[in-house]
Amino acid sequence: MAYKIAVLPGDGIGPEIVAQAKKVCDAITKKFGHEFEYTEALVGATAIDQVGDPYPADTHELCMNSDAVLFGAIGHPKFDNDPSAKVRPEQGLLRMRKTLGLYANLRPVNTFKSLIHKSPLKTELVDGADFMCIRELTGGIYFGRPQGRSEDGQTAYDSCVYTAEEIERIIRLGFEYAGKRRKKLTIVDKANVLATSRLWREIGQKVAPDYPDIEVEYMFVDNAAMQIITWPKRFDVMVTENMFGDILTDEASVISGSMGMLPSASIGVHTSVFEPIHGSYPQAAGKNIANPCATVLSAAMMFEYAFGMMKEGALIREAVDQSLEAGVVTEDIADGKKAYSTSEVGDWLAEYIEKA
Template sequence: MEMNIALLPGDGIGPEVIAQAVKVVHAVGKKFGHQITFKEAITGAAAIDAVGHPYPEETHQVCLQSDAVLFGAIGDPRFDNDPSAKVRPEQGLLEMRKRLGLFSNVRPTFTFPSLVHKSPLKRDRIEGTDLVFLRELTGGIYFGEPRGRNEQGTKAFDTCMYSVEEIERLARMGFEFAQKRRKLLTCVDKANVLATSRLWRETVQRLAPEYPDVKVEYEFVDAVAMRLIQWPKAYDVLITENLFGDILTDEASVISGSMGLMPSASIGVKTKLFEPIHGSYPQAAGKNIANPLATILSASMMFEYAFGLMDEAKAISDAVNLSLEKGMVTEDLADGGTSYKTSEVGDWVAEQVGMA
């Protein structure tokens, strides 16, 4: 297969971890006979420094012309501590999501056999957890209008808003995910109180007969916040609106015991983007110590979700599990034992993919 991949390393440790994912993707290409072309583009603080904008038009064009986007991280403390800054790196992320129409944030939660002991949760509760959240990413209370203050400044307000179309495209994606997995879909809402949640629930109920092989469950967001840490194995695919998803996907990331390893995807109308859930970790930038495995696992998700290539995806995740098992890890996972540099871990995983 021919694949054109946009590379957006971003800020902080972004360039270092992206470099490791590139090695691994090349190894997959060689082993499975794919022709892979990377095209790099700037975002975040790096782009503000270069051209004054965190998501330049040129970068947008590179993304549009690619089959998938591999993204590192965005954010730089220079801007956090400068209230006068007019543009901020994070605005690049929001603009990118919006212009690429990335309406669905795909956040898997699974456990790594050799890291289960690091979870705050007990082994028997979490071992074998394999769930995925589809969080609506471009609607809801983070974007609704009106928002702001009354004239005197004594009242503030935000608006949560959803259209049937926004809900339907996310819900259909949820049904399709469930069909390819364990055929259980959970719609997470607060339909006993919120008008938007009732529209979510009605829409999902209307679509359900089109997917008779999928079992649909409806749960309130506060109940899911409990059950997620009590019985995470009870879930398969969960769909929810933006704010609920923001909270619950972070809560779910604790289950694995190693949030620093979790990949994610954002799927949209124009392209698909893959990135680690961790941030730009500026303190570690340039030191060759950052953990590249979440970005490498994001590349695994790319083969699965952008190209439907399950063997390629599995070759990467198997190699990552082996690196964890054998202790071929960066210092954050070394428990005081031998640790390896970012580039060494990348080399090892790429080599492993080639050998397997």
């Protein structure tokens, strides 16, 4: 039986990086004899331009009927530079997360030996850093209502809203992942100021006794922001709310050396979505220079998390490691040496996998 993969390239560099991830998936297909059926659909600014909706009903239906979604990125400067635009690409992403029930975004943060020197942090600080950040994805201030402006336009407001149920399911996920790793969970909040954070902490304390082998600590987000860059090796699994997770994971990307290297998986009620953490990098769109590794590594997470294919995921990771060792890299990590194009890196990875 063929696994069904919905492919949503999106905007900017999205189509170029997703094409490389597909090459890698095809190589895995050849190597392991799996069958995958890909169907492309519109999302983001491209979807607004073509059908007036950043997450069209057809796209949603396809996602619901697929075994996994491989996602590129959304976003276009014409919307970024027009705050008054009523229909926006980001609405498509948020609606996709909400309607697929993707309440958890898993972002592994680790180092690549040959990229450690690229990190602005000292080598001894980042070498060996390896943690999983679990970001709540469908609640909090990005979705809370009311949100808007006063009638005179001089006051604006957002609401941060969390239910106990939303918090408990993600905190339990955090404990479960910690159980599969080094058995340490850090729950990040701002419980000294925010009511929602106090509920997070209360629920953390309520469920912790169910996981007696996990060491749990509670940390204020400002402290966590500092510890990520001063002592990243102290973390194993970190779980936090939507906006804190959004900010902390971008900060954590400096540990790996480039935004172009970090994958993620969004999991929840319906089909899981696998996507790089970076955006549509519009300056690079169509130039064949963007780093495809974050998307390729997202495909590795897809094999592992959606299909339980651990060997396949591991081989993709090995291919990426080897491409870094061999210097077959895009300009963001080439360090003044020869830079390969997006498609050349994709070809190299696919060939490595086929020959492995």
